[in-house]
Amino acid sequence: xxxxxxxxSEVDAVIVxxxxxxxxxLHRLREQGFTTRLIEAADGVGGTWxxxxxxxxxxxxxxxxxxxxxxDEIRKAWKWSCRYPxxxxxxxxxxxxxxxxxxxxDIDFGTRVLAGSYDEETHRWLVETDKGETVRARFLIxxxxxxxxxxxxxxxxxxTFGGKVYHTALWPDEKVDFxxxxxxxxxxGSSGIQSTPMIAEQADHLTVFQRTANYSVPARNHDLTxxxxxxxxxxYGEMRSxxxxxxxxxxxxxxxxSALEVSDDERKATLDKLWEIGSFRFMFTxxxxxxxxxxxxxxxxxxxxxxxxxxVNDPTKADILCEFNHPVGTKRPPIDTNYYETFNRDNVSxxxxxxxxxxxxxxxxxxxxxxxxxxxxxxxFATGFDTVTGTLIKLNLRGKGGQSLAEKWSDGPRAYLGLCxxxxxxxxxxxxxxxxxxxxxxxxxxxxxxxWITGLMTRMREIGAVEIEASEDAESEWVKEIAEVAETTLLxxxxxxxxxxxxxxxxxxxxxxxxxxxxxxxxxxxVAKSDYRxxxxxxxxxAETAA
Numbered sequence: 255x256x257x258x259x260x261x262x263s264e265v266d267a268v269i270v271x272x273x274x275x276x277x278x279x280l281h282r283l284r285e286q287g288f289t290t291r292l293i294e295a296a297d298g299v300g301g302t303w304x305x306x307x308x309x310x311x312x313x314x315x316x317x318x319x320x321x322x323x324x325x326d327e328i329r330k331a332w333k334w335s336c337r338y339p340x341x342x343x344x345x346x347x348x349x350x351x352x353x354x355x356x357x358x359x360d361i362d363f364g365t366r367v368l369a370g371s372y373d374e375e376t377h378r379w380l381v382e383t384d385k386g387e388t389v390r391a392r393f394l395i396x397x398x399x400x401x402x403x404x405x406x407x408x409x410x411x412x413x414t415f416g417g418k419v420y421h422t423a424l425w426p427d428e429k430v431d432f433x434x435x436x437x438x439x440x441x442x443g444s445s446g447i448q449s450t451p452m453i454a455e456q457a458d459h460l461t462v463f464q465r466t467a468n469y470s471v472p473a474r475n476h477d478l479t480x481x482x483x484x485x486x487x488x489x490y491g492e493m494r495s496x497x498x499x500x501x502x503x504x505x506x507x508x509x510x511x512s513a514l515e516v517s518d519d520e521r522k523a524t525l526d527k528l529w530e531i532g533s534f535r536f537m538f539t540x541x542x543x544x545x546x547x548x549x550x551x552x553x554x555x556x557x558x559x560x561x562x563x564x565x566v567n568d569p570t571k572a573d574i575l576c577e578f579n580h581p582v583g584t585k586r587p588p589i590d591t592n593y594y595e596t597f598n599r600d601n602v603s604x605x606x607x608x609x610x611x612x613x614x615x616x617x618x619x620x621x622x623x624x625x626x627x628x629x630x631x632x633x634x635f636a637t638g639f640d641t642v643t644g645t646l647i648k649l650n651l652r653g654k655g656g657q658s659l660a661e662k663w664s665d666g667p668r669a670y671l672g673l674c675x676x677x678x679x680x681x682x683x684x685x686x687x688x689x690x691x692x693x694x695x696x697x698x699x700x701x702x703x704x705x706w707i708t709g710l711m712t713r714m715r716e717i718g719a720v721e722i723e724a725s726e727d728a729e730s731e732w733v734k735e736i737a738e739v740a741e742t743t744l745l746x747x748x749x750x751x752x753x754x755x756x757x758x759x760x761x762x763x764x765x766x767x768x769x770x771x772x773x774x775x776x777x778x779x780x781v782a783k784s785d786y787r788x789x790x791x792x793x794x795x796x797a798e799t800a801a
């Protein structure tokens with residue numbers, strides 16, 4: 255709920271979003287003496303972990319590195335219960351951090367940003383909220399995440415459906431009970447894969463409607479004992495060194511071998527071992543060319559398919575689950591607990607909507623293109639998000655000359671370092687398009703982005719600068735480099751949210767820095783050391799001349 259104490263409508267910085275990004279940004283700016291307000295649509299902190307309360311919602315990065323690293327005190331005070339914490343525990347952790355740092359007093363909960371416009375005369379952002387207030391700020395910083403605007407396919411007649419309709423990204427706060435119900439679940443990305451086993455345990459019957467067959471790997475979740483926590487703490491320094499040296503921000507050794515340079519027996523032994531360990535290690539520590547070479551990729555894809563067919567007893571269900579239309583790893587790789595095993599239940603069926611699309615919804619269920627009618631009491635959309643750009647564009651931001659971000663990005667997002675877009679001075683986007691964010695462990699990328707932004711703002715204050723803007727040349731070179739590097743991989747060969755094509759009408763462009771978090775951090779550090787190469791930093795007089 256919104257806090258009642260009076261707030262200034264003129265501040266140094268406005269932050270949007272109270273998830274991992276916004277909370278750390280608020281902490282760092284307050285530390286440096288910047289007056290700051292954080293605006294959050296939800297009634298509490300958590301960001302995506304506030305809204306994603308669906309059954310089975312759980313982190314897919316391990317708890318000991320899916321967390322902040324900036325405070326030894328906070329790290330040692332919080333005890334994770336298991337390898338992959340569930341949504342309530344992560345939300346509890348973020349509330350714990352916010353309370354430890356006394357952050358909530360500077361957060362406007364239950365408040366949405368309606369629009370933001372840059373005033374070129376005063377060099378300030380004018381941020382309009384749904385509470386009728388306009389907040390003026392030197393800097394506008396978005397911490398809205400890459401998966402925060404839910405996407406729901408347009409199904410004709412959905413409004414006539416007589417049962418309940420849910421979306422995994424907008425799950426109700428109160429408990430949902432599917433006991434005795436016929437449930438249809440649409441979508442088999444991470445949220446669909448996590449929720450399928452949980453819903454199947456309750457429902458009278460669960461029908462999974464699959465558009466894209468996914469390659470999922472066991473999570474192998476387990477509780478953490480005190481001895482395990484002690485060992486993790488004793489080895490924390492080594493773990494952090496691995497994280498900082500990792501392309502994906504995870505404490506894994508980087509593989510040195512090609513999948514094609516080993517024998518079939520050696521490859522199978524390696525994959526067997528990693529399959530039993532579970533987690534992202536299977537994809538990221540096996541071989542170095544899985545997303546670079548189609549033949550190498552096929553060896554791993556074939557291994558996973560064989561595992562699926564060994565697990566699922568019904569050959570027809572297994573055939574649908576193996577209707578792959580993309581190389582493994584070219585869409586975000588999910589991990590699971592008993593996903594494929596769930597299809598051995600008598601009360602679970604699966605339908606391919608790629609070969610037999612949903613034609614329409616009726617009062618009592620869904621009708622397929624071939625005329626099949628699935629009677630349902632509830633429909634669950636696990637259809638993901640308008641990723642990377644969706645929430646940023648919904649903020650209705652306008653930069654110099656009144657140009658909107660939507661107009662600027664009509665052919666695809668453009669942002670130097672993934673942080674700043676030319677024509678939008680004093681706007682920073684934490685893990686924005688063109689950063690490595692969506693290919694890495696988010697908290698590590700967030701901390702690096704926030705620290706870099708804080709350093710730049712502090713430098714501007716020291717030299718009396720009022721405006722910073724990415725140059726068009728630097729931005730163009732960054733976008734070009736991202737595209738060129740991505741083209742050397744298999745990721746650009748498929749449609750995915752990495753490619754900005756998970757929703758109709760979005761321009762097809764790769765949206766992440768592929769060279770890795772470790773390389774990206776080095777580039778950002780070099781830019782800062784060169785007095786922020788690629789940026790125009792202006793005094794008041796220079797900014798007025800430029801305007």
